[in-house]
Amino acid sequence: MNKYKISVIGASGYAGAELVRILLGHPNATLAALSSVSYTGQSIADLYPAYRNICEQLLVSEEEAIEKGDVIFASLPHGLSQEIALACDKAGKLFIDLGADFRLDDGETYTAWYGKEFVYPELHAKQVYGLSEIYREDVKNTKIIGNPGCYPTSVALAAYPAIKNGLVKGTDFIIDSKSGVTGAGKSLTQKTHYPECNEAFSPYNIGKHRHTPEIEQTLSRFAGKKVNVTFVPHLLPVNRGIISTIYADKTDGLTLEKIHEIYTETYKNERFVRVLPLGDVANLRNVRMSNYCDISVHEDSHTGKLILVSAIDNMFKGAAGQAVQNMNIALGLDEAAGIDFVPPAI
Amino acid sequence: MNKYKISVIGASGYAGAELVRILLGHPNATLAALSSVSYTGQSIADLYPAYRNICEQLLVSEEEAIEKGDVIFASLPHGLSQEIALACDKAGKLFIDLGADFRLDDGETYTAWYGKEFVYPELHAKQVYGLSEIYREDVKNTKIIGNPGCYPTSVALAAYPAIKNGLVKGTDFIIDSKSGVTGAGKSLTQKTHYPECNEAFSPYNIGKHRHTPEIEQTLSRFAGKKVNVTFVPHLLPVNRGIISTIYADKTDGLTLEKIHEIYTETYKNERFVRVLPLGDVANLRNVRMSNYCDISVHEDSHTGKLILVSAIDNMFKGAAGQAVQNMNIALGLDEAAGIDFVPPAI
Amino acid sequence: MNKYKISVIGASGYAGAELVRILLGHPNATLAALSSVSYTGQSIADLYPAYRNICEQLLVSEEEAIEKGDVIFASLPHGLSQEIALACDKAGKLFIDLGADFRLDDGETYTAWYGKEFVYPELHAKQVYGLSEIYREDVKNTKIIGNPGCYPTSVALAAYPAIKNGLVKGTDFIIDSKSGVTGAGKSLTQKTHYPECNEAFSPYNIGKHRHTPEIEQTLSRFAGKKVNVTFVPHLLPVNRGIISTIYADKTDGLTLEKIHEIYTETYKNERFVRVLPLGDVANLRNVRMSNYCDISVHEDSHTGKLILVSAIDNMFKGAAGQAVQNMNIALGLDEAAGIDFVPPAI
Amino acid sequence: MNKYKISVIGASGYAGAELVRILLGHPNATLAALSSVSYTGQSIADLYPAYRNICEQLLVSEEEAIEKGDVIFASLPHGLSQEIALACDKAGKLFIDLGADFRLDDGETYTAWYGKEFVYPELHAKQVYGLSEIYREDVKNTKIIGNPGCYPTSVALAAYPAIKNGLVKGTDFIIDSKSGVTGAGKSLTQKTHYPECNEAFSPYNIGKHRHTPEIEQTLSRFAGKKVNVTFVPHLLPVNRGIISTIYADKTDGLTLEKIHEIYTETYKNERFVRVLPLGDVANLRNVRMSNYCDISVHEDSHTGKLILVSAIDNMFKGAAGQAVQNMNIALGLDEAAGIDFVPPAI
Secondary structure, eight states, rough: OOOOEEEEETTTTTHHHHHHHHHHTTTTEEEEEOSSSSTTBBBBHHGGGGGGTTOOOBBHHHHHHHOOOOOOEESSSSSHHHHHHHHHHHHHOOEEEETTTTTTTHHHHHHHHSSOOOOHHHHHHHOEEEOOHHHHHHHHHHHHEEEOOOHHHHHHHHHHHHTTTTTTEEEEEEEEEEEEEGOOOSSOOOGBBBHHHTTTTEEOSSTTHHHHHHHHHHHHHTTOOOEEEEEEEEOOSSSSSSEEEEEEETTTOOOOHHHHHHHHHTTTTTEEEOOOTTTOOOOOOGGGTTSSSSEEEETTTTTEEEEEEEEEEETTTIIIHHHHHHHHHTTTTTTTTTTOOOOOOO | OOEEEEEEETTHHHHHHHHHHHHHTTTTEEEEEEEEEEEEEESSSHHGGGGGOEEEEEOOOHHHHHOOSSEEEOOOSTTTSSSHHHHHHTTTEEEEHHHHSTOOOOOOHHHHHHHHOOOHHHHHHHHHOOOHHHHHHHHHHEEEEEEHHHHHHHHHHHHHHHHHHTOOOEEEEEEEEEOOOGGGSSSSSGGGHHHHTOOOOOOOTTTTHHHHHHHHHHHHHHTTTEEEEEEEEEOOOOOOOOOEEEEEETTTTOOHHHHHHHHHHHTOOOOSSSEEBBBOOOOOOOTTTTTOOEEEEEETTTTEEEEEEEEEEIIIIIIHHHHHHHHHHHTTTTTTTTTTOOOOOO | OOOEEEEEETTSSSHHHHHHHHHHHHTTEEEEEEEEEEESBBBBBHHOGTTTTTOOOOOEOOHHHHHHHHHEEEEOOOSSHHHHHHHHHHHOOEEEESTTTTSOHHHHHHHHSSSSSSSSSHHHHHHHEHHHHHHHHHHHHHEEEEEEOOHHHHHHHHHHHHHHOOEEEEEEEEEEEEEEEEEESSSSOOOBBBBHHHOEEEOSTTTOOOOOHHHHHHHHHHOOOOOOOOEEEEEEEESSOOOEEEEEOOOOTHHHHHHHHHHHHHHHTTTSSSHHHHBBBBOOOGGGSSSSSSEEEEEOOOOOEEEEEEEEEEEIIIIIHHHHHHHHHHTTTTTTTTTTTOOOOO | OOOOOEEEETTSSHHHEEEEEEEETTEEEEEEEEEEEEESSSHHHHHHGTTTOOOOEEEEHHHHHHOOOOOOOEOOTTTHHHHHHHHHHHHHHHEEEEEEEOSSSOOOHHHHHHHHOOOOOOHHHHEEEEEEEHHHHHHHSSSEEEEEOOOHHHHHHHHHHHHHTTTEEEEEEEEEEEEEEGGSSOOOOOOOOHHHHHHEEESTTTTOOTHHHHHHHHHHHHHHOEEEEEEEEOSSSSSSEEEEEEEEEOOOOOOHHHHHHHHHHHTOOOOSSSOOOOOOOOOOGGGGSSSSSEEEEEEEETTTTEEEEEEEEETIIIIHHHHHHHHHHHHHHTTTTTTTTOOOOO
């Protein structure tokens, strides 16, 4: 079987480490190189003893990683992916960025929220937003993929059928999201120190989380007009998983049964999106360690609100899993190759 | 010091057990009797070994509990408190109900949501909704107190200054609440079985939770007109605590600083309500094991939403603690007597 | 590729559900039938929504499961597997029992600890104790495999090199084990009710856990003489994983380096047993969701104790994973087929 | 009522913060000063928002804290308390050290395990080991109290009746302890980063934890001869609480009933030590947030081991609570003043 040589830049972070795990089991992949600025020279298994004996590759430089791979994944803080994209572009390599640099179409918005600039506008002209189920065709035709953020993935997949089919009126969405702590990454903070994070819960970055413009961009693209999103993320004392609870005004006269039917129809051919039976509620425990996105639809009949609930694993469908899904699409492989994990029942 | 004889009916449940714990340390209380239908004859310490050597009272019948107490608390499933209220009313005893029977003013609403009837309308005419900080004066003048539900307490205290002072426009509120698992009580369910509740998270009873009419009743009373509430509760994998995240349309022209000032002013004399400094976010970990309600105010400036965050301990301020606070008010005691626990830093 | 038809009896329990998950991804297996006494006629996905769209098989009767499968797994309470074994034996089918009926060699011990009898002694004469790494050759030559218990697996793999190589003196072992809550199964109990299990920890069944005779049988077999085990299990507030901390008297004159070398040598060809570098400590988080057993060796130099630490996932290597490993061995397949999951770093 | 002025040095750490919480509710205490090297000038409520509005004292220098208090508590890394003790000694103030500097009698042992020296041997001649229940009389007669470590407290109270009454033979104890994460303190480490600590469990510092010599010193003093302890601590994914499981050889001919009777008799007048009914097992959830130590006694009849299980809250009885208990004893106050918290049932 043909095997692609894959490099992971930023392999020492959580999303990078999850990529490594997925790629180790991918039938069409070999790990060409893993890079890390902070841990160069160390084995990935020293950082993550779960990989002991399974993958003992030494972490190398970014340059070496680009050089050795056919496909380059990067999982880095914003601002650091543009030079990598340039190098890949020049070398004709597929580049999949799990950071924020290639998600936003508009340079000004990027600058406003991230405080950096689009250095190479011509690269951004080639970028595709890798929301696999929706932009599959575009993903096939690019070599620069901006992998969606975790929250935006959970929101966009849930909102898409409603917006595309006019199931909601108006353009206002309230999105109350809750993410497991791996979403905050490997860096130590007081907030994620076990005794202060366990038996705790609160929102953060209210009205100013950087995923807000990304969500608005995507929902607006679905709608063909400007959509306004009030987005409040919360830190949830679990390791993995996101629940997004989404509130919008239901179009008059629509029954929930009809809405459910449209949702089911929209995703009937999608392996990784499951529209739950009416009455069931999406729970992050059912998608952990997998690429699935579970969606359930609900209403508050007395206020006329449509309520959408979406569950993903933030590290998998929300990061590394979808990145590999995009790779599979871009390379013309079976879309589920290497990511067809069955979520554990318990 | 004058000591009141206190009885707790339904002492074997979680709220009942928390009442026992609080009353054991109350300077003006002695435990007259604890009752339980399911565990009559057993010691409360057999059910809750935390109380071993501290309180070994045997659980008695409801009748004995009413007979022996000056003040009667009941924490029972809905429908079971009306006869107790009648008995207390006849005997001139103070009755504080932690269940749902004396919270709603309107019998039809009660019947619609709970499937039972107001058996003695004359008792409901005397009932006072025991949201201590807001209805303190009424609490002083009744002998039948309907102690607010946990979610409604968290919501009402946060929404009160906004509604009273016209800080929000319109009458629509979206309330996304998250509660610790003690809120689901002592009864065993698959959903609260540890392996299925740990590392899990989801909403439940979407658009049909029984606290919805109670919240609407209270907010409408604040507003002097009908308020519509979309309420979605979630089950949070922690033992104690509620976070309610509340969304409403901010009145035009108001700054967040002004809103914060009004909130601070509203609660400046309240011991148990803390309006956090602007920029801080309420976290349930700061109010656990205490009667405090922490409130933080936020906005999404680009959508014009006012976002309120409220944190309480569902078993304390959301149940047993506020019940004792109401007792203190009704008996003319120091309002903080026995409930002035300092929440643990860790 | 040749596919075996596999049936799982007791598929509605946690170990059964984990077997289903593993077999769904096994390259040489198709699920012939899943059975459950309690949930016959329901879909496995109704019990475990994680399997929605992936496996919607209806639960059937035990008889149908035996009839349809080439290989029969059973995960049932003790006493219920003997008739199944008999049916499999008559039909010449491979039977792998995850329960306790075919683990003990001695009928009297079985009766003393489990209160049941060996009904068909001739079946027990054929049984093999499926501790894969140690009894691989025996597993190849039987059709009745008693899959080891979770605690015994964690203990036996850790103790084997020490006993076989005389690294410990005397015959006394103190084993202090801690297991995640899935080990207690799907049945609801007060002890595993979330609010009473979270932020809690204690031993249970001290000196009388049913895995004690199984551990003693295995260690005695290793030693060629009677070994005495003091075994105390504890319930750990995590979903999955066991840590066994084992104390024994180190043979005089041996250095820890030498012991480590012998451990490393013993398991050098074993894919699923990892002897950690000296200085590292086994942690259950590194083996979760995988078939790995991590072992670390330590000493207390001032008391002369050898201290062994062993980590497994109780549901995987401790139950379903090792059962499939045994199937692979018995059928002559790649021993790692279908169970070569990389444990997640986070 | 007479109020003592109390200072807490090292108030920004977890044990310091817990001391503050307890002292805030102590009937005979006022907080004179709180000190912190790292956070001087900040409010304790900025560090611990749980204390907002309740205690907003600014953190001051160590010198100011000593100057202002009648009683000085210190909770500092080892080596830093000796100068404070000297200053208190000169000023005739009661000094209670929650660190390690005044626990060991022997300077060489201190140096061997902590790498520091006894700078003022004359102070160590005055020190008393503040295991309240056992050394109450000594505590009354000193002004320098070395408050026991958390693990040593849990072990010593459980082992005392056995050793004093000859219930065990030999002098070897195996102690397998498990502590909640607050025991590791406020400092950030990868090991206590939520995603790496949650759903994780392992031993640490095997055979070389600094509490080992302290435990041996105490048990040896009980025994009147050298006792050897093999001590292995584990990090438990809960916030608070320690379980110590202790293994020793039971004296021949003693029944468990007799042992239980002796335990019960030993502690019959102790408010904070509860010997559980035979058959019950100590669980840390029953002592959280309280000064109680629960002890249960067990045996493995076939190996002749006596197994003792001890549960405390590591921050309360294992640190701040016992420190205040010692203060109460030393000052001649009610021993339970300010620390008579009822542990929550849930």
